[in-house]
Amino acid sequence: xxxxxxxxxxxxxxxxxxxxxxxxxxxxxxxxxxxxxxxxxxxxxxxxxxxxxxxxxxxxxxxxxxxxxxxxxxxxxxxxxxxxxxxxxxxxxxxxxxxxxxxxxxxxxxxxxxxxxxxxxxxxxxxxxxxxxxxxxxxxxxxxxxxxxxxxxxxxxxxxxxxxxxxxxxxxxxxxxxxxxxxxxxxxxxxxxxxxxxxxxxxxxxxxxxxxxxxxxxxxxxxxxxxxxxxxxxxxxxxxxxxxxxxxxxxxxxxxxxxxxxxxxxxxxxxxxxxxxxxxxxxxxxxxxxx
Ligand SMILES: O=C(O)CCC(=O)C(=O)O
Ligand SMILES: [Fe+2]
Numbered sequence: 001x002x003x004x005x006x007x008x009x010x011x012x013x014x015x016x017x018x019x020x021x022x023x024x025x026x027x028x029x030x031x032x033x034x035x036x037x038x039x040x041x042x043x044x045x046x047x048x049x050x051x052x053x054x055x056x057x058x059x060x061x062x063x064x065x066x067x068x069x070x071x072x073x074x075x076x077x078x079x080x081x082x083x084x085x086x087x088x089x090x091x092x093x094x095x096x097x098x099x100x101x102x103x104x105x106x107x108x109x110x111x112x113x114x115x116x117x118x119x120x121x122x123x124x125x126x127x128x129x130x131x132x133x134x135x136x137x138x139x140x141x142x143x144x145x146x147x148x149x150x151x152x153x154x155x156x157x158x159x160x161x162x163x164x165x166x167x168x169x170x171x172x173x174x175x176x177x178x179x180x181x182x183x184x185x186x187x188x189x190x191x192x193x194x195x196x197x198x199x200x201x202x203x204x205x206x207x208x209x210x211x212x213x214x215x216x217x218x219x220x221x222x223x224x225x226x227x228x229x230x231x232x233x234x235x236x237x238x239x240x241x242x243x244x245x246x247x248x249x250x251x252x253x254x255x256x257x258x259x260x261x262x263x264x265x266x267x268x269x270x271x272x273x274x275x276x277x278x279x280x281x282x283x284x285x286x287x288x289x290x291x
Pocket of ligand 1: 118133155165246251252253259
């Protein structure tokens with residue numbers, strides 16, 4: 001089972017003191033969710049008007065690219081869009097600074113990914129089974145292959161009504177992989193080229209990416225697994241922050257509204273122990289290289 005490791009004394013600008021220098025990276029790599037109960041993201045009075053599900057268009061999240069400043073998925077424009085961009089961008093900077101302090105082992109090699117703001121209540125939200133994050137899953141991207149890089153995500157609950165975000169956390173990656181790998185199929189030769197030519201992926205989908213997508217789908221489609229897999233329920237209060245390698249930790253988001261999230265990509269070679277990565281675990285089980 002993945003464990004929840006609580007770190008009480010963290011601040012955005014200061015590494016926590018009750019951890020050995022490589023402690024956070026070691027805990028994350030072993031599949032823990034790091035929980036920072038006191039790490040609150042401050043919302044300014046001028047930003048209160050952003051707290052409505054009406055600010056999103058079709059998608060469930062607002063997506064921000066911290067490198068280009070582009071904001072996607074919002075119905076807002078003009079000064080309201082500027083206010084939203086400022087909020088998400090401020091969170092992105094804080095999360096990046098914090099991760100740099102907390103995970104010095106990754107510092108020079110970690111890549112900043114997208115930022116999201118999630119103003120839609122999860123419980124009762126309509127979605128296809130594949131997009132339904134209330135089902136236990138590991139994260140895998142359809143359009144942007146990671147080529148083995150780890151998906152590290154920082155989440156903060158900014159609910160103004162003090163409502164927690166409720167997750168389920170499932171079994172460790174080795175157990176998930178042992179259970180589902182026999183049902184996975186290696187991609188058909190040429191399919192990666194075709195996806196790329198059709199612009200369905202932004203770079204070639206590696207065999208690793210293809211297997212991780214299937215794993216994500218197999219987990220979500222298996223209703224008996226969803227009900228019976230070892231799992232624990234966790235509530236993240238508003239005003240708290242947590243992080244995990246979500247390509248490794250089986251998780252499901254059951255309820256909650258208003259969350260900020262920052263994605264990072266960590267190359268396998270930057271890990272303290274790359275044998276704990278989904279890439280190396282799958283390669284060992286399948287018995288071949290996957291990149
Ligand atoms: O929104 C959340 O709390 C997490 C949802 C999730 O599983 C994801 O974004 O991959
Ligand atoms: Fe997820």
